[in-house]
Amino acid sequence: MKKVNLLIGALLCVSFSYTQNPVDKEDKTNPIVFIETIFGYAGGNAHGPTLGAEINYQLQKNLFSLRYIYQTRFNFDFAILGLVGLPIITNDLNINELSALYGYRNVTDGHSWSFSGGLSTNFVSYKTRTDVMITRDFEVYMGFPFEINIKWFKKEKKRFRAYYGLIPIGKPTSFGRSVGFKFYGNIGKMSYVGLGLNYGFGWHKRY
Template sequence: MNKYLLFLIFFIYNTFAQDSIKVDSPKKPNPIIFADFDVSFGGAEYAGWGIGGSVSYQFFETDLVTARIRGFGSYTSEYVLLTPMTPFPVFRKNETIVDYGLLYGKRWINGGTSFSVSAGIAAIRYQYSQRVGDDYYRREENLTGIPYELNVKFFKKVKRRYRAYWWLIPVTKQKVAFGRSFGFKLSGTISKANYCSLGISFGLGTHKKY
């Protein structure tokens, strides 16, 4: 009888003990998705400046897909004579290249740093000046090309409270995966309207799985 009573007490205790244990389900990691804006300097037929924006999504381990829009303008320097002995330099826009690209590539993350390389296909609007005699005529062509990018980004290693106003004022109570990034971007297109530029980039998003 005592054996059955002890067995019953043990069974009831073990059942309630298991029910009282709180099992935390594993948290689903955040997706890796971010947007960035960049300003760059480079060259096409002539030297010029470029700006761009993109949205990227990383999946599996290292696969990266990016949608981007970039604009590049090159300039030539000339001069006009204010007087027969006084030349005055002026800059004339020589060409404008705008590409709308979809790229696929690889991205590797190490702590708070990442490196990525991508290429794809782009629709390009190409505007340029054609000189005929002493006059310039504006031409425009619609092209396709191969866009490419190499990126190095720096971002936070661990979750932190998001801060606004130049990282001074925290605006979230909890530590979050969302944050800023800073980096360098080499980009361009391979087409009839070739260009290549190097610049700095600024981003927002979740840059790794935390």
């Protein structure tokens, strides 16, 4: 969890630094580069909450992405207290996924849709229970990540607004926010499929 928070914080700091150098109003050659955070829930072998971050670069219709996902698995169990069994939630598996993806992205006015697939390295830690103790084991395996995205962003250049969109900064710029949905997953030894929310910053189209 700490790794996810640090990565998200670093990416957001980089994003805000770009707002200090907005693209000139007459310059229509801005690149399509954006980052996004991922908040979701997945089912499958690794069923549970998802946190992540992604860096994207688009060249024509081609989309290149680097994705980090922290996927954890929750199970329901019972703790015996006297003669009463109390339901509890336990965490017995964590996955740190590092992925490189390639796909197609189409932009229309203020929204876009895309689909991508690729390869990933997955670092897994899980608990193994015996009659006398609980041990934690580690494993690394390759996977096949995929995702489908739809997101919305501003249609034209506007002044960037900081502090939850309340305070406008600088001149009209192509840099802005985005929000959308992500259908994502990974096929491998510990497969999962999920649905989440995207919240991003960057240059989402050519203005």
